[in-house]
Amino acid sequence: APRLILVLGDQLSEGLSALRKADKDRDVVVMAEVTDETGYVPHHPKKIALILSAMRHFAEQLSGDGWTVEYSKLDAEDNSGSIPGELLRRADAHGASEVICTRPGEWRLIEALNDMPLDLTTLADDRFIASLDEFNDWAEGRKELRMEYFYRDMRRKTGLMMEDGEPAGGKWNYDHDNRKPAQSDMLRSAPMSFTPDEITEEVLDLVERRFDNNFGTLRPFNFAVTRGQALRALDHFVKYLLEGFGDYQDAMLTGEPFLNHSLLSPYINLGLLGPLEVCQRVAEAWQDGDAPINAAEGYIRQIIGWREYMRGIYFREGPDYTSRNILRHDRKLPWMYWGGDTKLACMEAAIGQTRDEGYAHHIQRLMVTGNFALLAGIAPEEVHEWYLSVYVDAYEWVEAPNVIGMSQWADGGIIASKPYVSSGNYINKMSDYCKGCHYSVTQKTGEGSCPFNTLYWQFLDRHRQRFEGNHRMGMVFRTWDKMDAEKRRDVLDTAEAFLKRMDEGEVV
Ligand code: FAD
Ligand code: DLZ
Numbered sequence: 001a002p003r004l005i006l007v008l009g010d011q012l013s014e015g016l017s018a019l020r021k022a023d024k025d026r027d028v029v030v031m032a033e034v035t036d037e038t039g040y041v042p043h044h045p046k047k048i049a050l051i052l053s054a055m056r057h058f059a060e061q062l063s064g065d066g067w068t069v070e071y072s073k074l075d076a077e078d079n080s081g082s083i084p085g086e087l088l089r090r091a092d093a094h095g096a097s098e099v100i101c102t103r104p105g106e107w108r109l110i111e112a113l114n115d116m117p118l119d120l121t122t123l124a125d126d127r128f129i130a131s132l133d134e135f136n137d138w139a140e141g142r143k144e145l146r147m148e149y150f151y152r153d154m155r156r157k158t159g160l161m162m163e164d165g166e167p168a169g170g171k172w173n174y175d176h177d178n179r180k181p182a183q184s185d186m187l188r189s190a191p192m193s194f195t196p197d198e199i200t201e202e203v204l205d206l207v208e209r210r211f212d213n214n215f216g217t218l219r220p221f222n223f224a225v226t227r228g229q230a231l232r233a234l235d236h237f238v239k240y241l242l243e244g245f246g247d248y249q250d251a252m253l254t255g256e257p258f259l260n261h262s263l264l265s266p267y268i269n270l271g272l273l274g275p276l277e278v279c280q281r282v283a284e285a286w287q288d289g290d291a292p293i294n295a296a297e298g299y300i301r302q303i304i305g306w307r308e309y310m311r312g313i314y315f316r317e318g319p320d321y322t323s324r325n326i327l328r329h330d331r332k333l334p335w336m337y338w339g340g341d342t343k344l345a346c347m348e349a350a351i352g353q354t355r356d357e358g359y360a361h362h363i364q365r366l367m368v369t370g371n372f373a374l375l376a377g378i379a380p381e382e383v384h385e386w387y388l389s390v391y392v393d394a395y396e397w398v399e400a401p402n403v404i405g406m407s408q409w410a411d412g413g414i415i416a417s418k419p420y421v422s423s424g425n426y427i428n429k430m431s432d433y434c435k436g437c438h439y440s441v442t443q444k445t446g447e448g449s450c451p452f453n454t455l456y457w458q459f460l461d462r463h464r465q466r467f468e469g470n471h472r473m474g475m476v477f478r479t480w481d482k483m484d485a486e487k488r489r490d491v492l493d494t495a496e497a498f499l500k501r502m503d504e505g506e507v508v
Contacts, residue, residue, distance in 0.1 A: 001095045129154055132315050179430075247294070252368070261362075321411065344508070
């Protein structure tokens with residue numbers, strides 16, 4: 001009897017371990033669009049369209065290569081609505097009892113597959129640079145799991161930007177050069193954009209019909225949906241945008257949602273591009289003198305460092321990770337996150353482009369929407385569900401450690417040695433948002449002051465016991481203590497009044 005080879009929506013790689021294990025002449029590839037996956041959070045319409053279109057293109061490619069593919073479309077009448085359901089249905093039809101899969105990127109799905117009454121073989125997902133065993137070996141016995149040390153091991157392992165066993169240029173990390181604000185008169189290329197073909201148009205119609213109420217704008221839709229297109233997007237980034245990537249990595253600019261970012265995470269996470277091939281291209285550009293060292297090193301670190309590290313943490317920490325809430329935050333996510341009005345220019349910019357593009361870059365996610373949620377004490381699980389929904393590149397294995405760990409400090413500091421919180425000053429330094437804001441970033445208290453300014457101190461005051469002893473935070477507590485008592489009272493009162501207005505549904 002044939003075996004069923006499961007290929008999930010984010011496993012669209014020709015070299016997938018499950019496909020490598022399969023016999024083209026005997027086995028049946030199963031791919032399924034199912035409501036369980038399209039509905040576990042209210043995904044951005046662009047995200048659903050990207051995944052379904054890329055899945056359909058990949059299935060077509062596999063069939064063309066001689067595979068037998070059983071593909072379930074979302075609207076098919078006999079679609080059971082879940083991945084295990086579709087496997088059972090196909091098993092019945094083909095007289096199969098064995099399933100081979102590559103380990104899914106989410107505990108929920110791993111557990112659902114394990115509960116299935118079929119004989120399941122789960123293979124490692126080796127589309128990563130470090131295996132999970134390798135990560136666990138690295139982590140074992142360490143007091144602190146700092147990304148920087150893991151990253152150095154990955155540099156040694158891959159040999160990327162290494163010279164005779166030493167980091168190129170003599171330093172591991174050039175982040176110091178990567179904190180320049182951007183100016184609005186700078187010219188830079190837009191990211192690569194692709195015209196939808198017939199398959200994509202059909203998917204767009206389907207998504208429009210079925211997911212019209214989800215937060216996010218579906219059209220225009222210009223994502224790459226095949227490996228060939230994704231390779232062109234990589235080319236475009238390396239040729240036109242990489243050079244300025246380092247310098248402007250942390251910058252934010254009104255009306256410029258992409259700046260010098262690569263927009264490659266959706267393709268790497270789907271499996272259309274491999275993390276190593278992307279980094280090799282970037283290292284070559286540096287070697288050829290087409291990109292400065294701070295850009296190439298910074299870019300490679302995000303992928304072989306942060307991306308791999310996040311995955312290691314997700315699987316190491318286990319299924320309860322997404323419900324951690326060490327700071328006991330319980331406020332509801334305000335409506336502005338789902339497109340409700342706000343007078344905060346930075347939130348409006350970050351959430352507005354999230355709605356339109358399904359995209360915001362790292363500093364917007366971390367220091368605007370993430371910072372606000374942490375300062376305001378929003379329940380981390382709600383924050384997590386929002387991030388998992390609204391970004392085109394969001395899958396739990398990478399989203400959860402970024403949100404629960406890095407951004408909301410809800411894991412108690414496994415990922416971040418101190419919480420990523422800042423007052424309005426940081427946002428003002430790195431962006432032009434504050435210029436056009438209803439609130440004044442230079443005003444520290446009272447009506448009209450930037451809420452980040454007062455919420456920042458209120459957060460520290462609220463969590464004083466926990467953070468006072470953190471050696472990287474002692475200074476800020478001393479600054480707070482030096483303020484006169486009346487000013488401190490003013491700050492806390494202004495913060496309280498702001499949160500109250502927000503909780504009551506006022507536009508803030
Ligand atoms: P670039 O700025 O061009 O960076 C290059 C690549 O580095 C990215 O494509 C990505 O593959 C990798 N990368 C950079 N930072 C990280 C990181 N912290 N973790 C993992 N990979 C990283 N990334 C996701 O892929 N999916 C998510 O759901 C996701 N959620 C996030 C939530 C929060 C709160 C934060 C702070 C970050 C999140 N990130 C997530 C990381 C990062 O913001 C995105 O990878 C990046 O913005 C993607 O855009 P880009 O391809 O233009 O990135
Ligand atoms: C995210 C997603 C969506 C929206 N739809 C599907 C789908 O219909 N079929 C499928 O196989 N996968 C889909 N995915 C991706 C899965 O949710 C993903 O494999 C898991 O979250 C693990 O990363």
